[in-house]
Amino acid sequence: MMTCAHVVAGVERAQVTFAQYPDLGTLEASVIVGAGWQESEQDRGDVAVLELDRPVVVRPARFGAVHAAYAHPAARLTAYGFPRSYDEGILGEFRSTSDQLIAGEWLQLEAWTGYSRPLEEGFSGAAVVREETGEVVGMVTARHLEGGGGRMLPSQALVRYWPGAANLVSLPGHNRQTLARLRDLLQQCVADCAPEAGYQSVMGPLAPPPPVGGFLSLWDVAWFLLTEVTPSPGTAPWSAFAAYVADRAQDPAVRRALHAWARDGLPATAPAALTAQPVPGGGPTWSPILVEVERSGADRDAYVVSIYVIRGGRAQLVVSNTLAGRDIQEYVRERLDDAFLQIDRDGDELIAFALPRDLLGEPVDQWPTSADDPTPLGCSSPVVVMDLSRRRQPRLQFKIEKVWQALDLRPGTTWHRVECGSSQDPAKLTVQLGGRESAVGYGAPPTTDQTRGLLHAGLNAAVPVIAWPRSGCSCGQNRDASAAHSCAGTRFLDSLEEQLASLPPSDLPHHIRLLRGEAFMAEESEPHWATDLTIVWEDPRWFPEAHIYPQSPIS
Numbered sequence: 001m002m003t004c005a006h007v008v009a010g011v012e013r014a015q016v017t018f019a020q021y022p023d024l025g026t027l028e029a030s031v032i033v034g035a036g037w038q039e040s041e042q043d044r045g046d047v048a049v050l051e052l053d054r055p056v057v058v059r060p061a062r063f064g065a066v067h068a069a070y071a072h073p074a075a076r077l078t079a080y081g082f083p084r085s086y087d088e089g090i091l092g093e094f095r096s097t098s099d100q101l102i103a104g105e106w107l108q109l110e111a112w113t114g115y116s117r118p119l120e121e122g123f124s125g126a127a128v129v130r131e132e133t134g135e136v137v138g139m140v141t142a143r144h145l146e147g148g149g150g151r152m153l154p155s156q157a158l159v160r161y162w163p164g165a166a167n168l169v170s171l172p173g174h175n176r177q178t179l180a181r182l183r184d185l186l187q188q189c190v191a192d193c194a195p196e197a198g199y200q201s202v203m204g205p206l207a208p209p210p211p212v213g214g215f216l217s218l219w220d221v222a223w224f225l226l227t228e229v230t231p232s233p234g235t236a237p238w239s240a241f242a243a244y245v246a247d248r249a250q251d252p253a254v255r256r257a258l259h260a261w262a263r264d265g266l267p268a269t270a271p272a273a274l275t276a277q278p279v280p281g282g283g284p285t286w287s288p289i290l291v292e293v294e295r296s297g298a299d300r301d302a303y304v305v306s307i308y309v310i311r312g313g314r315a316q317l318v319v320s321n322t323l324a325g326r327d328i329q330e331y332v333r334e335r336l337d338d339a340f341l342q343i344d345r346d347g348d349e350l351i352a353f354a355l356p357r358d359l360l361g362e363p364v365d366q367w368p369t370s371a372d373d374p375t376p377l378g379c380s381s382p383v384v385v386m387d388l389s390r391r392r393q394p395r396l397q398f399k400i401e402k403v404w405q406a407l408d409l410r411p412g413t414t415w416h417r418v419e420c421g422s423s424q425d426p427a428k429l430t431v432q433l434g435g436r437e438s439a440v441g442y443g444a445p446p447t448t449d450q451t452r453g454l455l456h457a458g459l460n461a462a463v464p465v466i467a468w469p470r471s472g473c474s475c476g477q478n479r480d481a482s483a484a485h486s487c488a489g490t491r492f493l494d495s496l497e498e499q500l501a502s503l504p505p506s507d508l509p510h511h512i513r514l515l516r517g518e519a520f521m522a523e524e525s526e527p528h529w530a531t532d533l534t535i536v537w538e539d540p541r542w543f544p545e546a547h548i549y550p551q552s553p554i555s
Contacts, residue, residue: 118148283506443489
């Protein structure tokens with residue numbers, strides 16, 4: 001049984017009678033939730049739950065969906081109260097003034113008509129029922145001294161204060177048993193992480209403020225994300241929160257179960273992106289996995305790592321977490337399998353890392369495939385990188401798509417060479433490359449101001465395919481012809497043209513994987529030219545932007 005905590009405040013035992021079932025007599029019950037509630041200025045959390053000493057044959061209340069209390073036009077709400085001198089009880093008719101919560105907790109009730117019976121003392125703890133459906137949508141907690149109205153705790157607030165009701169209240173788009181499973185798992189992780197930290201990690205600095213007084217538990221965070229936060233399209237923060245807690249769960253079985261919940265619940269619950277992106281015709285059919293690594297404001301060495309699968313032109317979040325830089329490789333290695341469970345089986349896997357510019361040279365293709373498989377990831381699957389800042393610029397994304405429309409018609413790939421000793425002005429290189437339907441190869445890694453500037457020139461020119469070696473070259477800018485002939489950078493560029501010029505740009509990720517396999521297997525005295533190959537390969541048609549709010553949705 002559920003009632004208001006102020007009705008049974010200070011007692012552990014209570015007597016219960018059912019007005020509609022007088023033959024049951026007086027029943028004994030224990031107060032299992034709310035016995036320690038104390039009256040305060042705002043009387044938050046005014047919820048108590050009683051457990052009868054013996055079962056009774058009484059049909060239990062049937063709860064409606066979250067937010068069902070308010071409708072337009074207004075829904076007729078009834079409550080069965082026991083004012084003074086009405087031992088048998090009396091019905092009152094009300095409506096919810098608005099769906100706006102008062103102080104984040106209550107809905108305001110007003111009389112259904114000007115001559116309806118007002119809300120008065122004796123209605124505390126009464127179920128508020130939607131008349132046309134017979135479903136409970138909340139509970140009366142207080143009356144106003146004037147006007148005949150009062151306050152009710154809506155069903156989402158009842159579940160917050162008594163998680164046991166999680167499998168009673170309907171939440172559109174979610175299975176009740178699945179939510180109850182999440183509740184049970186989170187209740188086993190009380191000592192593993194702090195609710196506020198988990199919320200901030202998942203939602204970031206622009207998160208809506210937590211409830212007044214803070215979160216009560218890990219379940220409270222999950223329920224808040226499910227009922228009070230409007231997610232950006234293509235995301236499911238409740239799933240990301242489950243994965244966050246799973247990463248910190250000490251019990252291996254609970255950890256696996258939470259990851260499974262986050263993974264299995266996502267496709268059915270994640271809102272779709274605003275519009276489906278066109279899927280390119282011709283060339284390979286990819287089933288992309290996107291790993292985004294973005295700097296977090298939490299710390300200088302903190303990064304938000306998010307893994308998505310792309311299905312039908314939409315980005316669906318698999319998992320996201322805030323990590324120290326040293327933990328990114330292990331985290332990605334452990335979570336890629338979760339992404340593979342969700343990718344489209346009709347295409348070939350393609351793993352893309354969207355990285356900050358200063359991390360584009362990170363050897364992600366050489367990371368171990370898994371904890372049990374030391375094979376370089378780039379030998380197991382096609383692996384490419386993308387510039388995260390470029391993905392955030394619609395102007396450049398538009399230009400890259402235009403270039404791909406022309407590249408799709410070409411049988412091969414034209415390479416523009418930037419020699420390792422080039423002293424060209426980066427701004428002029430950007431202008432030179434702008435609008436050209438070619439890939440760009442660099443003979444030297446971006447380890448100096450000049451070489452970094454030249455790489456940025458290619459990125460700023462919306463060049464969709466860019467390659468360079470991560471190993472350095474000893475040549476200076478004033479090299480002679482013999483030095484150029486023996487230069488490792490020159491040999492790298494020559495090899496690019498010899499082995500990749502005949503392939504269409506759309507096929508390059510497949511062939512790069514084969515080259516990395518050759519380089520890994522090579523036993524020559526000198527390293528294979530593709531040993532340290534980094535390739536930027538970006539086609540926005542395969543990798544639509546994961547939509548994010550440019551500012552807080554409540555600001």
